[in-house]
Amino acid sequence: MTAPLxxxxxxxxxxxxxxxxxxxxxxSGLVAAIAQHADTxxxxxxxxxxxxxxxxxxxxxxxxxxxxxRNALWKKGxxxxxxxxxxxxxxxxxxxxxxxxxxxxxDGGACHTGARSCFYRVWENGALVEREPEL
Numbered sequence: 001m002t003a004p005l006x007x008x009x010x011x012x013x014x015x016x017x018x019x020x021x022x023x024x025x026x027x028s029g030l031v032a033a034i035a036q037h038a039d040t041x042x043x044x045x046x047x048x049x050x051x052x053x054x055x056x057x058x059x060x061x062x063x064x065x066x067x068x069x070r071n072a073l074w075k076k077g078x079x080x081x082x083x084x085x086x087x088x089x090x091x092x093x094x095x096x097x098x099x100x101x102x103x104x105x106x107d108g109g110a111c112h113t114g115a116r117s118c119f120y121r122v123w124e125n126g127a128l129v130e131r132e133p134e135l
Contacts, residue, residue: 006055007020015095023051023095023098025051029051030048031098033048033097033099033100034100035047035063035076035110036101037103038101042117045117045118047065048065049098050066052073053073054098056073058089063083076110077105082105082106082108083106084103085105087102088101089101116132
């Protein structure tokens with residue numbers, strides 16, 4: 001078994017106010033990640049990151065995720081050209097969720113369906129209706 005890439009926070013104060021990134025991965029070794037367009041504020045997608053995906057994102061400036069369905073590391077846009085260049089990475093107060101502000105490359109899309117954002121449907125009158133997000 002390999003050692004984790006990120007240390008655990010020594011205490012609650014260090015977790016919530018310290019300068020070290022000490023993510024609290026879940027029992028599956030994952031942390032939630034939201035990708036947000038750095039220029040428009042649009043939420044593009046939700047994904048998961050393991051410690052390797054987070055480390056690669058920090059080291060390369062390109063968003064990496066962990067695919068639960070494929071059980072594999074995933075560099076966003078590696079095959080589609082829709083790379084996500086990181087402009088800022090934030091972590092929430094208890095370090096169990098990451099917000100990544102990105103500048104999408106390629107055609108600017110983020111969703112595997114071809115939509116710009118994975119959040120392209122709205123619940124209206126008892127049904128999901130496809131609608132591009134309002135900016």
